[in-house]
Amino acid sequence: MTQHRNFYIGGAWVAPRDGRDCPVHDPSTEEVVTTISLGGQADTDAAVAAAQAAFLDWSQRPVADRLALFGRIAAAYEARSDDMARAISTEMGAPIDWARGPQVGAGAAHIRDAAAALEACVFEAPLGGTPGTLIRREPVGVCALITPWNWPMNQITLKVLPALAAGCTMVLKPSEVAPLSALVFAEIMDEAGTPPGVFNMLNGDGAGVGTQLSAHPGIDMVSFTGSSRAGRAISRAAAETLKRVALELGGKGANIIFDDAPDRAIQMGARRCFNNTGQSCNAPTRMLVSRARYDSAVEIAVQAAETTSVGPASEPGRHIGPLVSAAQWDKVQGLIETGIAEGARLVAGGPGRPEGLNRGWFARPTVFADVTNDMTIAREEIFGPVLSIIAYDDEDDAIRIANDTPYGLTNYVQTEDPARLRRVGRALRSGMVEMNAKGFGPGFPFGGMKQSGHGREGGAFGLEEFLEVKAISGWPAG
The missing domain is CATH 3.40.605.10 (Aldehyde Dehydrogenase; Chain A, domain 1)
Incomplete structure (x- = not known):
């Protein structure tokens, strides 16, 4: 050693x-x-x-x-x-x-x-x-x-x-x-x-x-x-x-999926949440979906979680690795348990290690549906592969939910309506707003507002x- x-x-x-x-x-x-x-x-x-x-x-x-x-x-x-x-x-x-x-x-x-x-x-x-x-x-x-x-x-x-x-x-x-x-x-x-x-x-x-x-x-x-x-x-x-x-x-980024966004935006949003085993301050951990599209969005997110492989860091491939430490693993497990106790609907993943991984601080890619913005899993930064899906009524409601957080690092918007992109991009209270998965240019300012x-x-x-x-x-x- x-x-x-x-x-x-x-x-x-x-x-x-x-x-x-x-x-x-x-x-x-x-x-x-x-x-x-x-x-x-x-x-x-x-x-x-x-x-x-x-x-x-x-x-x-x-x-x-x-x-x-x-x-x-x-x-x-x-x-x-x-x-x-x-x-x-x-x-x-x-x-x-x-x-x-x-x-x-x-x-x-x-x-x-x-x-x-x-x-x-x-x-x-x-x-x-x-x-x-x-x-x-x-x-x-x-x-x-x-x-x-x-x-x-x-x-x-x-x-x-x-x-x-x-x-x-x-x-x-x-x-x-x-x-x-x-x-x-x-x-x-x-x-x-x-x-x-x-x-x-x-x-x-x-x-x-x-x-x-x-x-x-x-x-x-x-x-x-x-x-x-x-x-x-x-x-x-x-x-x-x-x-x-x-x-x-920290951050608790909202990813607003409008009805005209393609299904792949939902899939990409879930995978972005799980990338780096969810250990990114700018992860889109709250997915906001209209009630009309809610059930299909949950199904797509579940499929994304279930097809996200988990494995050792030393192995090549497009899987996610473990959480960084025993303390982080305990924190993530506790917050998953809290989500269940507070009434969120667990639709993928959940507590414990993925099947076949009995050693190492591995977590299961997890999706909660029927989350309300006052639940602990919607308020606290989990820093693990855990996605919360929240329903909204209309554009103003989506903006209200997205901004109803002590954090203000990164928010995400998915829509093909240019006027809506301008309105929502201006209204979100965060240091960064990523729209339609378009990356930021070289030398862009990384940072946030509020906490x-x-x-x-x-x-x-x-x-x-x-x-x-x-x-x-x-x-x-x-």
Whole structure:
């Protein structure tokens, strides 16, 4: 069994100063695959000090230097893509083909998008109509980047690359549940020749290193992706030093199926819910269907669930893998039981493991019908392969139900009526609205409203999160 106890601080792999062991499990087998160290206060202080020491030099580097580093990172990332896919598959249960495709591919795309945003950014320009006044965009400072386990490279690259582009230095704390991909990423940053102290990586849990970074006086900004509960805790810890906080939190996306949408929209919506074993904050977990079409939609969703294969992450194919941990499995099972107890009609899946899988944290693709929007399974983020189907009366009712949630990350609309697309797209209270399965363009702003957080990631929008605006008067002409 390989050990991965060291941290990447100041451009070197260093032994923990105040660490304690933490096992890492393969969720397909429940076996321990390695042991990492969870850092303590001394490790946090060392990582922050390294980032502080590197800030002045890196913040003054010209754009050409930063772009050159981006090119080296992209090349190293591509060269290590198979290592990265295997790490993600092992640590969080993504089937290997899914890990090689969307999981690793998301990181590569964000590296490209961040480079494009850096190249296009105007860091210094005169204020229009005001001679002698200069506007500068400068890095916010030393950043704590706290990332989740469900889309490891998606979230790490969405934070690290724009922070680098802005001229910030940073301490990355990946999820202790799935740290292997972050270790590979730290090796990539080292191979690419990132200047010492600009990028630091420290393992730890939320209560330990996560809280220490959030409250640390040497940290200027915290960018966090995870649960709304953890986001509130980070905000409280950061409030004492009034540092900037960017939060990408949970979701409970509504997928509105209008009567003119094709049957395949229902099937695709169900499969989107089950993708990544339901462990995506932007999953369309509430399917809203008109009463006239309700029964047929339930049948289609049931068929989608029953034809979704479940299997070990190491096997190739288009199946879904396990949930990430025993704790996550227990949570999902409890919420399925709650749905049954509150009167939702279980039409596919249900509690327990799929047939033939007696070991590993596998869950059955599950569909509930006759769900009302006040039920727990319609209110809480389950983070498992569980779809709730809700009936609506008309367009206004569908919008009301979709917006009746504490979350506001992503909603979905399926209709062939252009006027309806415009009306509903404007009316939905979420940071993103995907219509008719049309993907967003490169560099689009990812983020939400309400308890889904604040701030945006991706492209120029993500770069802006790491910049401060400075006004200077009396700037000499020329």
